[in-house]
Amino acid sequence: MNRGIVGSVMALGLLTGCSHDRPVDPQGRHTVIWLYPVDVGTKAMTEKLVAQFEMENPDIHIDVRAVPGSQYQTKLKTLVAAGEPPDVFVCGDVFFAYLKPFLSDLTDLARRDAKEIDLDDFYPAVQKAMQPGGHIYFMPQWFNVSLLYYNRRIFDASHEPYPRADWTWSDYAGAAKRLTKNGVWGSTVTTGWWGEWLTLVHGAGGDLFDPAITHATLDSPAGIQGLTFYRDTIKDGFAPPPGMGPATGFASDKVAMDYGGHVGLWATYRQIPTLDWEIEALPKGPSGRRGGEISLTALGIAKATPERESAWRFLKFMSSKESIRAHVDRGYVAIRRSVAAEHRDANLPPRNRAAVEIALNSAEPIPSSKDFVEIALDLVQPEIDRMLTEDVSPAEVTKKATEAANAFLRATNGAAK
Numbered sequence: 326m327n328r329g330i331v332g333s334v335m336a337l338g339l340l341t342g343c344s345h346d347r348p349v350d351p352q353g354r355h356t357v358i359w360l361y362p363v364d365v366g367t368k369a370m371t372e373k374l375v376a377q378f379e380m381e382n383p384d385i386h387i388d389v390r391a392v393p394g395s396q397y398q399t400k401l402k403t404l405v406a407a408g409e410p411p412d413v414f415v416c417g418d419v420f421f422a423y424l425k426p427f428l429s430d431l432t433d434l435a436r437r438d439a440k441e442i443d444l445d446d447f448y449p450a451v452q453k454a455m456q457p458g459g460h461i462y463f464m465p466q467w468f469n470v471s472l473l474y475y476n477r478r479i480f481d482a483s484h485e486p487y488p489r490a491d492w493t494w495s496d497y498a499g500a501a502k503r504l505t506k507n508g509v510w511g512s513t514v515t516t517g518w519w520g521e522w523l524t525l526v527h528g529a530g531g532d533l534f535d536p537a538i539t540h541a542t543l544d545s546p547a548g549i550q551g552l553t554f555y556r557d558t559i560k561d562g563f564a565p566p567p568g569m570g571p572a573t574g575f576a577s578d579k580v581a582m583d584y585g586g587h588v589g590l591w592a593t594y595r596q597i598p599t600l601d602w603e604i605e606a607l608p609k610g611p612s613g614r615r616g617g618e619i620s621l622t623a624l625g626i627a628k629a630t631p632e633r634e635s636a637w638r639f640l641k642f643m644s645s646k647e648s649i650r651a652h653v654d655r656g657y658v659a660i661r662r663s664v665a666a667e668h669r670d671a672n673l674p675p676r677n678r679a680a681v682e683i684a685l686n687s688a689e690p691i692p693s694s695k696d697f698v699e700i701a702l703d704l705v706q707p708e709i710d711r712m713l714t715e716d717v718s719p720a721e722v723t724k725k726a727t728e729a730a731n732a733f734l735r736a737t738n739g740a741a742k
Contacts (some may be wrong), residue, residue: 348388350386352386357632358411359413359639360400361392361415363393366592366655378643387639401414410627413640418621422696422697425457428625429626438641446661446662447661448662451619455623464623464625464640466622466643466657467660468620468622469587469589469620470681471520471524471607472617472681473605473608474604476601478599480504483503488500488608493609493610494611497582498561501558504581510570510580512558512581513565516713519533519701519705521585522552525610528607528615529551531551534692544720544724552712553719556712576590576597578597602674607684613687617688619685619690624640646664650664696737704733709726
């Protein structure tokens, strides 16, 4: 078979999503295949939720196919490329733009069942993030939003006032410098990932791409300013250089602040009795409080699934108030406002939940581009790493990273000029 025919067959498989060996349930139930990224911490919760759904929907069986989280995207892409995608899979994350061609547009179902799913119960920023291009392709379970984490014990020992909602970058850097002493770092720097440096670029008023995502714009004055501040956290001595900080980071109780930490770590922090921690909204940059990352963990349905209605019932259940309550009890922040108002975890840190809503008001999803991950990690990140480890200037780094990104866009899309 020649290459052209192989390509045509592969393209047909990608479009049809046909499956060779769909399981037949001995009880005659509709079977929905869910490719699930297994997490030891959430395994019991997930099994309980699936069992409850099946009890309430006796005509549907959820065939859970667990995959280690680190292998999930590779497994999913392999199944998609083979024309055998699962009926339901995680898709509200950074890989959405890549997976979009294989996802069912759920807008018609969401409109039909609008009263039941109650979109207005989700935070406005979540509603925006879950409707890329005005269409609904997935239903969320929980979210992450960038926040400032701080260690109250370390602040108290130094008689340093706690961070406030009106803090600026200058306030943050000043406190971090004063707190760096006696084996304690004032803050951390997250390396090898865009979560912090892109947030700072946004805070300075810059962007990785233009609004149409046809050109990289990291080399703008604002982009350079944001990366300069990022670099200076290390250069000014209040954050550890890559590979030199505590192995467990903020959880070590040896770091005063974590800029842009993950909401998903709340459950872990709550299990460390000595860690006296709290949260605040990110400090304001030159462009104000703008551009902290928001990302969703959500479930979508394969475009060609023969079980669209059954899968949709499962998605509705997994984003229902009942499911969100289970997630909150496991340590996640409530994605529905009504569940947040129940204060189910009011006796657990963090206490300053108002910081979450402040952060949501200015948060932004990552650029909706199928090329984002490759550009950010393979082209931009190595240059930023050089800035942190080889004393390369932010101006040079942004120039080279932008040139590489635009060359990639020209080669793949023919868009950048």
